[in-house]
Amino acid sequence: MKKLILVLLLSTKAWAQEAPAKYNFNDFMVIEKVEDQEKKYNEMLRELPPQEHITSVTNDFRGELAFAWLATGNVERYNYYKSTKPDFSARQFLYLANALEKLFDEKKDYAAVAEISNALLQEIKEGTLEDVLGRTPVLKELNAAANAKLGKVDKAKEMIATLSSAEENPMREIPYFKDSKSNYLNRYAIVLSAAGENQSAFDLLTKAFREADSNPNTVTTFKEIYKKAKGTDKDFELYLKSLQDEAYQHYYKEVEKLYIASPQKTLKATIPSPDDATEMMTLFEAKKAVQDITLENLKGEPVPLADHTGKILVIDFWTTLCTPCVAAFSGFERVVADYTKDELQLFVIDLFETNSTVKAYVAQKGITLDVLRDEENLAYEVQGTPTKIIFDPSGNIRFYSSGYAGSTDREYYKLKAMVEITKALATAASTNIRG
Template identity: 25%
Template sequence: MKLVLIVLGILSGTLAFAQRPKNATLDSLKSEKDPVQLQSKLKKLESGSEADIFTLLSFYQSNPAKSDSLVELAVKRFPKGTIACNMAINRLNAEKDGPTQERMLAQMEKDFPGADLDMAYYSVAYTYTQARNKPKLLSYLKKVKSPLFKPTAVHSVASTIAAYDSKEAEQLITQELASIREVTNLTDTSARALNHLKNSTNGLLGLYSEILAKNGNYEKAYTYLHEVYISSERKSPALIKNYGLLLSKRGNYQEAFPLLEKTVTSGLADSTVRAELASIYKKLYPGKNEKEYLASLDQKLTSKYETEAAKLMINEPAPSFIVTDASGKQVSLADFKGKTIVLDFWATWCGPCKASFPAMQMVVNKYKQDPQVKFLFIHTWERQGNPTAEAQEYLKANHYDLDLYMDIKNAKTKRNEAVSAFQVNGIPAKFVIDGKGRIRYKLTGFSGGNEAAVSELSAMINSAKANQ
């Protein structure tokens, strides 16, 4: 299924700002009630053009086995086509060695002349960004041409570079901001593209402000973030948090206080926010106890998620599943009878999965002494030839103490059986299962905020334990 997602994802990104026509063929397939007619239409499309196969991929996007077979068919029938090109980009993205990626890219330039390879150029640039190879990363980042994708690529590279070369990160950001201004001056730029570029500008300004703040230049950081804050119709939690912190640094305590309080009560605070809010509270309310104040906010957060957990609770039988631990030993649902278990389906290529791990480590630590709660971090939808080694390496490199299990693709069915049994369509996907083998909660994705994630999942675990 992940093969299909990269194909559809890249195509979607390429066409995101074009005026895409309504796909009448896909609508016809979805509305067809006669199974005989439906199969006839599907078979005809399967032997049609590459565009027809794209339509089928959209239709079968929740059927991993069929989707993957369609991708294989398209690559075989259209070896120089868009799907074949996107699959080559997918393979390059999965590679971690810069020189190997460069060789793959050189071959792609020969195999797909004139194709949009911006994603591949960015991937190589990012690999060299992590390797701290400045000449190489700048060389490949320069090859990214799309004015709509380039800001995203620059943001990603600059945010990584900032950890070891803040001056270079600042330069990349200011150069890209100048390029965006040139694009927005074009008369033929669509309203949708302009809105995207506005968001890209705000993202780059926000990152620039973070870099300045880390270097202690709070006043200049505030200047840039203030521009973002007043121009943003929808203010993200990160924007509210960072703006509140900068207001506090400037001594604007009355303005900063409600923003940082909201960050805490939303479960999105970190130790820096909590310390700053406590400091402001002491200044605004001398004589009052800031620890009691923060404790009251924590209690509100806990109560909020307990109430939400009660509303979200379900009662479905968990499907039987088999996964293997890191040593290759098979385990099944029956092995955890009587325990509340948390399944976390993830993959090393999944950004949101990895972003959720700091919070998940916090939850694991919280229940470490509870023998009735067990966590299974199940790696699935692999893209590498040795997914077990890759998953182990990732966890070790990032110092995560998480119990690893593997859901390797079945060679016969071409499915990852465990994730398919739970009918997962996207990861990260989490399931809280009680001691009687009943699914009590389902969670998909990760929206950020470690405290919020810990509070939410803790409420669900406690509820599942109490109701089994």
């Protein structure tokens, strides 16, 4: 895991420094819109001699534009920049794979997903493209599922067969990349169904929902397969809800054990060390009450956390380079949607990074959560991300946890349970005081 993080940190090439100073690549990355990035890139080309247009001088810029355009669904612009043969950094290849997943999930262009994934897999096989972060299995999943959607069942089955074991993709079982296992199960079910194996696909997704190895995209697939397996979609919603309720209750009971019963406004939080589970390490240290902390939002405005006394407050610490941090956000968004602003406030608090970096990232990735910044990590001296803390309406710490739950649904269930337990016990305590 440390190696993965290091790879992401070392994501840009030294040769980007060869570009004219005013076209610094780090400045280029924080331009929020790809259209504006392209304008800046074209300005740079006008100042460079033609023989340097497709060289190491512009490599990182071309790689950035390729995945950024694909993330908007613009396959034509992606193909244009990909035709210049950029040498993708590890970060860029990760975002390229993410963009291809988005294109598939949004059902925009299955033919493009099949074609692009096949081309990338061929480059990896030939050694002209390096996959440092192990995204090859994801490309295979996408290729198989896209071909299944296109009716090319033999190709789909042949490709998905190479992914039948966990050994082919060990990262699938590790909660690091967003929805690794749930996406695989969804795509595998799509291939099974296309091959006429609807009962097997039904059983696969039933288990997935029951165990929370699922996400919103899986619902659409499951409904289609349910209808094929049962001959009707009657009672699908009831069946799905029963599976989701079962998964939620499982994690509710799991989370319930973590509730901090004794009211604490300050706390030195510990977790088992990742190197030795018998030893404890400090996760964060809350030396002052949450009501005494003020942080800035992305507009540079002060946000006193005391303003949210009287409601349940969730804060989650993250960085843009923390892949599991961002993976959790879709689950957070669902929790936020379940409550009014009077009941719950959730902030994701970026650590260590500049405002321009965070602001651009939030805009580029379409993050809708309320973002604050603690560039110096002064509020809680957090030792690892992602880390979340849940406060009751009086500002007492009731839960804390670290890491990503592994799927959008599981992240949603766990945080939802924490909020519901905090809410219920806070209401009970208030009733007892009045009584």
